[in-house]
Amino acid sequence: MRYRTIEDVKRLGHPVIDCHMHVRSERGDPAGGLDIRHCDQIIEANAKLGITLSCVIDLNVTGPQPYEMFHRANDRAAAAAARHPNHMRAWCFVNPGDPRAMEEIEQRVRDENFIGVKLYNQHRLDDPMLDPILDRCAVWGVPVLSHAGRPNDAETRARQPKISDASHFAAAARKHPGTMIIEAHLGGGGDWEWALKYLRDAPSVYVDIAGSVVDEDMMDRTVAAIGAERLLFATDMTYEGSMAKALDAELSNEEFSGLMGRNFQRILARRAI
Amino acid sequence: MIIDVNAFLGHYAFRRLRHNRASELLAIMDHFGIVRACVASADAILYRDSHMGNVLLREETLPHSERFWCYATINPAYAEWRHDLRQCLAWGFKGLRLYPKHHGYSLQDPETARLIEAAAEAGLPVSIPVRxxxxxxxxxxDIEATVSIEEVLAAAERHRIATFILTESVPPLQPDAAIWARMRRVNLYLEMSRMTAVMENSIGFLIQHLGEDRVLFGTGLPFKTPSASFLKMLALDAPDEAKRKVFGENTRHIFGEPPRYPQNKE
Known part of the structure; x- marks a missing residue:
């Protein structure tokens, strides 16, 4: 048994990176501006828990998502990164089924230095429709972070019929072995044990550990299944639980350092545009 | 003094649990400074005769009785629950644990009402996990249904002499909701392991609207990893006195200190 503390996080000596966090719009209005107060609360929360960099996506990602909506959402993510340039970076969210998705990716990722592409549940990750995006990200050396889950309850399945589970991630990785794919929030509520079975043999798929599920052995089981080099710290708005999973995992100092930032820094360093 | 109001011992049918023996849980408690844990039998959740879980829990905790307060998991829809309750009382169990969804009954059922009244008369708080x-x-x-705060609140309104603990709960976040006034009028306490102390700060919100006397520290061990609840207490922006109450004073009060175990010198 080894339990780390927040002091161990603050002593790391390198950026502590939350690779999956959300900003939101004022009053939840999809056409509105960035909720400044909420954005600043992220910085306050980060300070309490030793996080130094948040990689953000706007929270408005559900539904059909035509170009105008995801373009506006990315404006808010850009505004957040501009407001806190040393502590926030932005992901480019698109609906890959929209004909202007690639145009948005080129603007944000190539021209505005967004980290990479964020996908939600509009289409499954191994859908051929996504091939151009995944190929482009491989060429540019930028990651793709995708919403994920294996929900076993009827409500979530009905609400998210095209959610990608680990089998879709593994299939996409086989088609696009040069693309760095990140499966979002292992603790996001689906069957994470099921996910580990597929992730073992998908070496280009990384896993962010965010999510409200804080099962006691989740992290150690994950490390045993896929190793620590593909694990990325993230909160997806569940701050203490996600940090606790990192602190309570049986990791060497080097593995812990990787989880808390070094692994994601290596991803960022592969950028080639 | 830190008291964990939400812990378990034993096995769970659908997932492996580690640290689920008394000695193992004690090692974690010692590391984090948890003086006492209120423990329920994980076996009892899915055993047909949940009282067998109580039997195992008693055997497991008997050598460490000064560190554990046991919940008696009783199913009022099963045969002869009065016998099971009497036996648990004789063993010194300190609380009642109900699983209305898993065990297939309603908190409004007449037999459930009789069990709650019997527990209250014996001085046992009634704990109910949301999930x-x-x-x-x-x-x-497994089931999909969860216990709603409304169900428990209605039960607390019907049984004014009883004390209810809702574990694994998430409080409503509407400041003007009528539910707050109703909650203030009954003996209802909420355990905080699924809440947060940053961003939406549901723990702070709960303290503001229901009071620091109604929030209880819990971990969900060994189902859940322990640091989560400690980080929430660390991040919680509240006076030390309020934190002290949440960490253990409130639970100690509910469970009727001074403790019944003579070997406890605290």
Whole structure:
């Protein structure tokens, strides 16, 4: 048994990176501006828990998502990164089924230095429709972070019929072995044990550990299944639980350092545009 | 003094649990400074005769009785629950644990009402988990339904002499909701392991609207990793006095200190 503390996080000596966090719009209005107060609360929360960099996506990602909506959402993510340039970076969210998705990716990722592409549940990750995006990200050396889950309850399945589970991630990785794919929030509520079975043999798929599920052995089981080099710290708005999973995992100092930032820094360093 | 109001011992049918023996849980408690844990039998959640879980829990905790306060898991829809309750009382169990969804009854059923009244008369608080696991990762034989705060609140309004503890709860976040006034009028306490102390700060919100006397520290061990609840207490922006109450004073009060175990010198 080894339990780390927040002091161990603050002593790391390198950026502590939350690779999956959300900003939101004022009053939840999809056409509105960035909720400044909420954005600043992220910085306050980060300070309490030793996080130094948040990689953000706007929270408005559900539904059909035509170009105008995801373009506006990315404006808010850009505004957040501009407001806190040393502590926030932005992901480019698109609906890959929209004909202007690639145009948005080129603007944000190539021209505005967004980290990479964020996908939600509009289409499954191994859908051929996504091939151009995944190929482009491989060429540019930028990651793709995708919403994920294996929900076993009827409500979530009905609400998210095209959610990608680990089998879709593994299939996409086989088609696009040069693309760095990140499966979002292992603790996001689906069957994470099921996910580990597929992730073992998908070496280009990384896993962010965010999510409200804080099962006691989740992290150690994950490390045993896929190793620590593909694990990325993230909160997806569940701050203490996600940090606790990192602190309570049986990791060497080097593995812990990787989880808390070094692994994601290596991803960022592969950028080639 | 830190008291964990939400812990378990034993096995769970749908997922492996580690640190689920008394000695193992004690090692974690010692590391984090948890003086005492209120423990329920994980076996009892899914055993047909949940009282067998109580039997195992008693055997497991007997050598460490100064560190554990046991919940008696009783199913009022099963045969001869009065016998099981009497036996648990004789063993020194300190609380009642109900699983209305898993065990297939309603908190409004007449027999449930009789059990709650019997527990209250014996001085046992009534603890009810909102859920055991996140339904999104449910086993295909497990249930999807969760216990609503409204169900427990209605039960607390019917049984004014009883004390209710809602574990694994998430408070409503509407400041003007009528539910707050109703909650203030009954003996209802909320355990905080699924809440947060940053961003939406549901723990702070709960303290503001219901009071620091109504929030209880819990971990969900060994189902859940322990640091989560400690980080929430660390991040919580509240006076030391309020934190002291949440960490253990409130639970100690509910469970009727001074403790019945003579070997406890605290």
């Amino acid at each position: 055991v696991e996140d339904p999104r990762q449910r086993h295909w034989l």
